[in-house]
Amino acid sequence: MPESAMNWPPIRKPPGTLRVAPNLGDYATAVASFSWDDARRELLGDPPGNINIAYLAVDRHVAAGRGDRIAIRWLGRKGERRNLTYQDLKLASDSFANVLRDLEVGPGDTVFALSERVPELYIAAIGTLKNRSVFCPLFPAFGPEPIHQRMSIGCGKLLVTTPMLYKRKVAQIRASLPDLQHVILIGEIGDLIEEAHGFDSVISIASDQFTIPETAPEDLALLHFTSGTTGKPKGAMHVHDAVVAHYITGKTALDFHESDIFWCTADPGWVTGTSYGIISPLTHGLTMVVDQADFDAARWYRILQDERVTVWYTAPTAIRMLMKAGPGLPRGFDLSALRFAGSVGEPLNPEGVAWGAEVLGLPIHDNWWQTETGGIMIANYAAMDIRPGSMGKPLPGIEAAVVRHEDDAVTVIEAPGEEGELALRAGWPSMFRGYLGEEERYRKCFSGEWYLTGDLARVDEDGYFWFVGRADDVIKSAGHLIGPFEVESAIMEHPAVAEVGVIGKPDPVAGEIVKAFVALKPGFEPGEDLRLDILGFARKRLGTAVAPKEIVFTEDLPRTRSGKIMRRLLKARELGLPEGDLSTLEGPA
Numbered sequence: 003m004p005e006s007a008m009n010w011p012p013i014r015k016p017p018g019t020l021r022v023a024p025n026l027g028d029y030a031t032a033v034a035s036f037s038w039d040d041a042r043r044e045l046l047g048d049p050p051g052n053i054n055i056a057y058l059a060v061d062r063h064v065a066a067g068r069g070d071r072i073a074i075r076w077l078g079r080k081g082e083r084r085n086l087t088y089q090d091l092k093l094a095s096d097s098f099a100n101v102l103r104d105l106e107v108g109p110g111d112t113v114f115a116l117s118e119r120v121p122e123l124y125i126a127a128i129g130t131l132k133n134r135s136v137f138c139p140l141f142p143a144f145g146p147e148p149i150h151q152r153m154s155i156g157c158g159k160l161l162v163t164t165p166m167l168y169k170r171k172v173a174q175i176r177a178s179l180p181d182l183q184h185v186i187l188i189g190e191i192g193d194l195i196e197e198a199h200g201f202d203s204v205i206s207i208a209s210d211q212f213t214i215p216e217t218a219p220e221d222l223a224l225l226h227f228t229s230g231t232t233g234k235p236k237g238a239m240h241v242h243d244a245v246v247a248h249y250i251t252g253k254t255a256l257d258f259h260e261s262d263i264f265w266c267t268a269d270p271g272w273v274t275g276t277s278y279g280i281i282s283p284l285t286h287g288l289t290m291v292v293d294q295a296d297f298d299a300a301r302w303y304r305i306l307q308d309e310r311v312t313v314w315y316t317a318p319t320a321i322r323m324l325m326k327a328g329p330g331l332p333r334g335f336d337l338s339a340l341r342f343a344g345s346v347g348e349p350l351n352p353e354g355v356a357w358g359a360e361v362l363g364l365p366i367h368d369n370w371w372q373t374e375t376g377g378i379m380i381a382n383y384a385a386m387d388i389r390p391g392s393m394g395k396p397l398p399g400i401e402a403a404v405v406r407h408e409d410d411a412v413t414v415i416e417a418p419g420e421e422g423e424l425a426l427r428a429g430w431p432s433m434f435r436g437y438l439g440e441e442e443r444y445r446k447c448f449s450g451e452w453y454l455t456g457d458l459a460r461v462d463e464d465g466y467f468w469f470v471g472r473a474d475d476v477i478k479s480a481g482h483l484i485g486p487f488e489v490e491s492a493i494m495e496h497p498a499v500a501e502v503g504v505i506g507k508p509d510p511v512a513g514e515i516v517k518a519f520v521a522l523k524p525g526f527e528p529g530e531d532l533r534l535d536i537l538g539f540a541r542k543r544l545g546t547a548v549a550p551k552e553i554v555f556t557e558d559l560p561r562t563r564s565g566k567i568m569r570r571l572l573k574a575r576e577l578g579l580p581e582g583d584l585s586t587l588e589g590p591a
């Protein structure tokens with residue numbers, strides 16, 4: 003167990019104290035009895051219906067008489083609201099699928115989306131999947147270069163975007179995207195009529211009845227680019243069968259119940275915003291909140307309050323920003339509807355877990371997965387006692403292990419507490435089926451039956467998994483292997499620290515020394531006294547071998563669009579090395 007986590011007592015959940023009976027109660031029994039075939043049967047019925055993601059997410063509910071339920075509660079940036087029922091979503095996505103068919107965009111062709119979170123984005127996603135085309139959502143804040151890079155790799159045939167984004171970012175690269183045949187623009191298209199179709203006009207003339215063709219489990223459905231935290235983003239390909247994992251992990255890891263109001267704060271441009279911001283909640287027939295606006299602490303507390311959100315899924319970066327906004331703000335809001343809060347994307351410091359317990363009245367439940375895994379793999383599920391700083395346990399159906407990997411052999415490390423690479427036994431439905439255009443890189447992720455994640459972890463004697471760091475970020479200092487997460491978590495506990503990123507800086511004696519980049523909370527000024535105070539604080543918690551030797555203050559840390567600290571960039575800047583692919587770096591596009 004990381005030393006810093008030892009300071010944090012487990013958060014217990016005595017049976018019967020949860021507000022809703024948890025879907026995953028007795029872990030050992032659920033793991034022993036789980037089979038993917040059963041999960042598939044539960045979702046598809048017996049005999050099985052169409053495996054098409056859009057059918058299972060939307061049309062299935064309408065066919066079962068649940069068409070009047072609200073699927074999307076959309077909140078516009080300026081206070082506008084729009085509700086879309088499952089029936090609305092069915093008809094509009096049928097129309098969109100017919101538009102694709104009329105434009106000769108067929109099965110296997112890639113449809114890109116570059117849009118803010120507006121209802122049309124969700125309609126396009128569902129319609130694309132109905133047509134068995136491949137959906138690839140991009141962050142609307144991307145600049146022309148990252149858009150071009152991804153659309154070239156993905157051979158995008160059609161793009162759904164807005165007139166403003168088109169003019170600013172796409173018009174200039176369109177000539178060098180030979181595969182791009184059609185652009186559909188959401189909103190007033192004005193003088194772009196020669197170059198593009200209007201979303202409303204094509205939808206209004208298309209039929210709103212579309213028969214979803216029989217879809218094979220292995221038909222491609224989604225293309226998601228990784229966050230680019232460690233290098234050039236990879237295009238992970240996912241198939242329709244992934245929906246079985248989206249569905250079952252929504253049930254087990256996020257404890258979805260049909261009556262939930264669910265809010266996933268991620269943009270669909272990041273895999274979380276599609277797997278859990280579109281597909282998983284809809285397969286459960288929930289109502290999901292979609293907020294067009296970007297992060298704003300007061301707005302977010304107001305949404306949790308006013309929409310009576312019951313299940314909330316967010317990321318450590320957002321939690322850190324809420325923490326930074328201070329404890330006074332949430333006191334003005336009634337957050338009592340919330341019964342489960344989850345987090346993904348980066349390690350969640352124990353500090354963040356505890357913040358949830360204090361401010362929301364619920365600890366934050368960390369879970370772990372990747373673009374490549376398509377869905378949650380390791381989680382703190384609702385009924386589980388939380389050990390702050392741990393990412394939880396593998397979900398039923400997922401076999402995870404800490405392994406040593408040499409040449410072509412993988413050895414599972416049985417001893418509790420020993421570090422190694424986190425590996426998953428290949429074969430779950432939402433496992434990626436390739437990196438588009440990078441066959442060799444894909445093959446290198448596997449050894450025998452194991453998928454190697456590139457993350458380092460350890461397992462404690464009770465089967466809790468602890469994230470150590472990405473293999474690329476681990477620091478080797480004077481014979482110690484140091485995970486940046488452990489160091490960052492300890493520094494985060496200092497009252498002045500809002501955020502911290504830690505790297506290994508080459509050193510002639512120690513190999514590497516630990517260096518920390520610290521951003522302060524409002525009200526604290528950088529200075530020598532504070533620097534020494536944080537150094538002393540870290541030493542006390544971590545010991546001199548692991549504590550940073552150097553600390554510098556910074557206004558802000560470089561982050562990906564999905565909110566992850568880019569340690570590789572801190573390191574490249576420190577060493578004056580090339581900065582590498584910056585296409586996902588947050589900042590002005």
Ligand code: ATP
Pocket residue numbers: 228229230231232233234235236345346347348349350368369370371372373374393455456457469471472564566
């Ligand atoms: P790239 O692969 O392009 O470098 P990325 O790995 O950040 O980018 P994602 O697929 O979005 O792209 O992120 C998955 C990674 O995020 C994981 O491999 C892990 O390093 C980190 N991660 C996600 N959830 C957690 C978590 N709960 N705890 C610790 N790390 C996490």
Ligand code: MG
Pocket residue numbers: 228232372456
């Ligand atoms: Mg990755």
